[in-house]
Amino acid sequence: MPRPTIQDVAARAGVSRALVSLVMRGSPKVSERRREAVLRAADELGYSPHLMARSLASRTSHVLGVMVSDLHNPFWAEVVDGLDARARAAGFELVINTGGRSPARERQALTGLLSFRPAGIALLGPVLPAAAISAAAAHTPLVLVSRSSRLSTVDTVNDDGRVGSALAVDHLVSLGHKEIAHIDGGNGSQSAPRRTGYLAAMRRHGLPPRVVRGEYTEAAGAAAVRQLLEPAPPTAVLAANDLNAVGAISALEAAGLSVPRDVSVVGYDNTWLAALRHVALTTVDQPRDEMGQLAATALLQRVRDGRADPARHLLAPRLVVRRTTAAPRRR
Known part of the structure; x- marks a missing residue:
């Protein structure tokens, strides 16, 4: 089946393409009756932006952004697993991008996530300047994993x-x-x-x-x-x-x-x-999965419960001994 287009949504809802575009942008100029017709048509056709459109239309996002510093590091994949499990259980979807361990690229990635108007954003191992993190936190709840912060508007999850x-x-x-x-x-x-x-x-x-x-x-x-x-x-x-x-x-x-x-x-x-x-x-x-779960929970508490005080999670690491360590050989 070909991917449905905005024209398909317009035809199914019996409206113009321009009106569908207004709904997708969350414009207040559309009546509730037509807005619901467009969203219903988008859902029925499986039109890809419909989740975002519904969030924009209702002014309540069910999307959490995740910026991963380094996609090549398997550690972050396991953190995302925990984050995703907690988010899905609460009815939220993840939008994920990467900053490639570069401050400039991470700034672009964060700007891209903010354009989705997410309910909150998790930054995993960011190397962004503190000023960029503070600016983003003024727009949406923010949690840092493996990065400390003194900002009251930002939550953190770290191991010691x-x-x-x-x-x-x-x-x-x-x-x-x-x-x-x-x-x-x-x-x-x-x-x-x-x-x-x-x-x-x-x-x-x-x-x-x-x-x-x-x-x-x-x-x-x-x-x-x-x-x-x-x-x-x-x-x-x-x-x-x-x-x-x-x-x-x-x-x-x-x-x-x-x-x-x-x-x-x-x-x-x-x-x-x-x-x-x-x-x-x-x-x-x-504890990678636990760190992801705690990050998602921190965002959801800000979004749903209105928590304003910063959450600071500092988890205790433990040593796992395998075969790469032994007593030193005499030289």
């Missing part, structure tokens, strides 16, 4: 990155490691708390820190390891996230080193990638 990194360092120290390097997430969201947690834990154990700047990608993990090989590799690496850890493992093996015999590696996030049997990555678990 300081605690998560400390758990990883403590685990490696318990195995006997003293040369533990950290590949950080650069300008990525929550990179600073994870780096802070690593540094604090290393000081607590009386060990010298070694931080290499990176980002939340496989390529960055591999590039950081190539730096760490000179003059001598550490006995253990705490990576910025699971993708970063996989890149690090690949570079270590390319250099003729075995994981964990020569170098132990810990990731962060506990995505499905970490649990693959041939990867079996020791990693810090963030």
